Amino acid sequence: MNWRAVQAIYAFEMARTGRTLLQSIISPVISTSLYFVVFGAAIGARITEIDGVSYGAFIVPGLIMMMLLTQSTANASFGIYFPKFVGTIYEILSAPISYIEIVLGYVGAAATKSIILGLIILATAGFFVPLHVEHPVWMLAFLVLTAVTFSLFGFIIGIWADGFEKLQVIPLLVITPLTFLGGSFYSISVLPPVWQTVSLFNPLVYLISGFRWSFYGISDVGVGISLGATLLFLALCLAIVWWIFRTGYRLKA
Amino acid sequence: MPSIISVSNLSKTYASGFQALKPINLEIRQGEIFALLGPNGAGKTTLISIICGIVSPSTGAVTVDGRDIVRDYRAARSMIGLVPQELHTDSFESVWATVSFSRGLWGRPASPGHIGKVLKALSLWDKKDNKIMTLSGGMKRRVMIAKALAHEPQILFLDEPTAGVDVELRKDMWGVVRSLRKSGVTIILTTHYIEEAEEMADRIGIINKGELILVEDKAELMRKLGKKQLTLHLAAKLETVPPNLAAHRLTLAGGGSELIYTYDTRGERTGITALLSDLNKAGVRFRDLHTTQSSLEDIFVDLVRRGP
Ligand SMILES: Nc1ncnc2c1ncn2[C@@H]1O[C@H](COP(=O)(O)OP(=O)(O)OP(=O)(O)O)[C@@H](O)[C@H]1O
Numbered sequence: 006m007n008w009r010a011v012q013a014i015y016a017f018e019m020a021r022t023g024r025t026l027l028q029s030i031i032s033p034v035i036s037t038s039l040y041f042v043v044f045g046a047a048i049g050a051r052i053t054e055i056d057g058v059s060y061g062a063f064i065v066p067g068l069i070m071m072m073l074l075t076q077s078t079a080n081a082s083f084g085i086y087f088p089k090f091v092g093t094i095y096e097i098l099s100a101p102i103s104y105i106e107i108v109l110g111y112v113g114a115a116a117t118k119s120i121i122l123g124l125i126i127l128a129t130a131g132f133f134v135p136l137h138v139e140h141p142v143w144m145l146a147f148l149v150l151t152a153v154t155f156s157l158f159g160f161i162i163g164i165w166a167d168g169f170e171k172l173q174v175i176p177l178l179v180i181t182p183l184t185f186l187g188g189s190f191y192s193i194s195v196l197p198p199v200w201q202t203v204s205l206f207n208p209l210v211y212l213i214s215g216f217r218w219s220f221y222g223i224s225d226v227g228v229g230i231s232l233g234a235t236l237l238f239l240a241l242c243l244a245i246v247w248w249i250f251r252t253g254y255r256l257k258a
Numbered sequence: 259m260p261s262i263i264s265v266s267n268l269s270k271t272y273a274s275g276f277q278a279l280k281p282i283n284l285e286i287r288q289g290e291i292f293a294l295l296g297p298n299g300a301g302k303t304t305l306i307s308i309i310c311g312i313v314s315p316s317t318g319a320v321t322v323d324g325r326d327i328v329r330d331y332r333a334a335r336s337m338i339g340l341v342p343q344e345l346h347t348d349s350f351e352s353v354w355a356t357v358s359f360s361r362g363l364w365g366r367p368a369s370p371g372h373i374g375k376v377l378k379a380l381s382l383w384d385k386k387d388n389k390i391m392t393l394s395g396g397m398k399r400r401v402m403i404a405k406a407l408a409h410e411p412q413i414l415f416l417d418e419p420t421a422g423v424d425v426e427l428r429k430d431m432w433g434v435v436r437s438l439r440k441s442g443v444t445i446i447l448t449t450h451y452i453e454e455a456e457e458m459a460d461r462i463g464i465i466n467k468g469e470l471i472l473v474e475d476k477a478e479l480m481r482k483l484g485k486k487q488l489t490l491h492l493a494a495k496l497e498t499v500p501p502n503l504a505a506h507r508l509t510l511a512g513g514g515s516e517l518i519y520t521y522d523t524r525g526e527r528t529g530i531t532a533l534l535s536d537l538n539k540a541g542v543r544f545r546d547l548h549t550t551q552s553s554l555e556d557i558f559v560d561l562v563r564r565g566p
């Protein structure tokens with residue numbers, strides 16, 4: 006293993022985050038706070054409790070999950086797309102590094118950033134609602150797994166994208182709607198039965214449900230199924246990344 | 259001298275179906291400066307990109323110090339530094355950071371001493387903390403050279419290193435290249451400036467339409483293919499070349515005051531003696547004479563035009 010190369014890429018990516026601190030940390034925190042104000046205060050005044058949890062507290066895991074998914078995808082896709090776009094990828098391709106090392110560097114940095122962001126949002130939430138985490142270890146496990154999985158997913162999008170529109174289209178048209186429909190702000194059980202069934206085809210339902218379970222011990226689907234679905238998606242992303250590097254897809258002429 | 263890069267039957271057909279390289283065989287010798295010449299689109303960058311791992315070959319193989327560039331890519335690539343033709347640089351990073359990054363990518367432990375030395379040699383030292391985007395084009399090109407040298411490569415590829423670089427800087431770069439060669443680094447460069455190859459290279463390869471049409475020692479090449487011209491400055495102007503001198507294929511120049519005779523240095527005999535005696539017989543007298551040798555540029559243009 007060329008650990009120094011992994012470290013170089015990782016540090017490079019983290020430095021990029023440092024330079025764009027406002028955009029990468031502060032803006033997600035502000036938008037989360039707005040969600041609390043709008044959903045927590047306005048709607049929470051009418052829906053007081055879901056499954057015995059106050060509405061404001063109920064949406065915390067969903068909100069963190071939403072930020073985690075969008076930020077991981079956006080960060081990782083941009084991280085690998087940008088060198089492709091400006092041409093500096095030549096150096097990565099000509100360096101004595103393996104694909105695993107490239108992925109560890111880029112995806113590792115994107116995931117780290119999302120995890121930090123998730124924890125910051127969690128702390129921010131603490132200002133608005135009393136927090137309670139029933140299974141902290143599982144909470145962290147879901148946090149890390151999701152960050153890694155969606156950073157890999159973002160990496161794939163960054164390689165696939167050959168323009169800035171493609172880079173944005175997936176987070177905007179797929180991830181955000183699916184998180185909204187995935188029970189970030191409500192419990193699936195409040196939906197009519199047909200829509201409950203439809204929701205089960207939304208993979209994000211499993212992530213959000215599992216994550217919420219680690220906070221309050223309540224969930225829409227069994228936690229084992231949530232974990233299984235997360236791992237399945239992780240495996241799928243790994244397989245695609247493996248295939249990309251095998252074939253040099255969109256990387257090598 | 260042992261060869262350090264060995265290219266055998268390497269060809270490349272791009273996804274578009276365009277064959278950029280026809281099967282190429284080439285040995286680069288350890289410690290030499292090898293200049294690859296060829297017109298635009300000849301396949302120079304393609305060849306370099308394959309050796310460096312940026313483009314996948316279609317057929318054939320390349321070994322670097324005996325290591326296959328595909329199977330044993332790690333060992334092969336560790337030895338190589340690449341300065342690509344296009345200016346691809348980061349923007350927001352400092353010069354120091356980007357050069358250190360390159361060293362890290364190659365798995366070498368941090369060495370501020372080495373990086374400082376490289377930056378000084380390329381006159382970048384006082385720019386080391388500047389963001390790259392604030393540098394001029396010529397400086398960015400030097401940053402790319404610094405990045406390629408950051409990991410102390412044994413082989414350096416320079417794809418048109420002096421394109422868009424002013425004369426003084428070009429001389430500086432030649433100095434850097436020479437001192438690298440002195441320290442044992444093998445250098446492969448492409449250039450459109452023939453005088454650069456003439457000045458720097460030990461050997462020259464000429465590539466045209468994806469075919470390597472010639473690989474030769476520079477000195478040998480110039481000797482073998484070099485044509486010489488003998489110019490006779492006449493005492494009295496001539497209207498036409500006298501008929502009994504027709505066999506020498508002379509041309510009249512300088513408004514009739516000069517006769518030019520072209521001969522091949524490769525030939526057994528140059529024909530000069532016969533020419534002089536015929537001139538004497540025809541009663542053509544001359545005041546002065548001089549000879550010129552064709553430059554590499556003439557040789558190059560000649561070869562490329564003639565085709566393989
Ligand atoms: N990715 C690609 N896809 C298809 N064709 C390509 C690709 N890259 C290069 N080519 C073609 O291959 C040929 C060789 O290109 P290459 O860049 O190797 O030439 P070159 O000798 O470096 O030229 P120059 O002196 O202009 O740099 C050209 O005709 C070019 O159009």
Ligand SMILES: [Mg+2]
Pocket residue numbers: 302303304343417
């Ligand atoms: Mg080129």
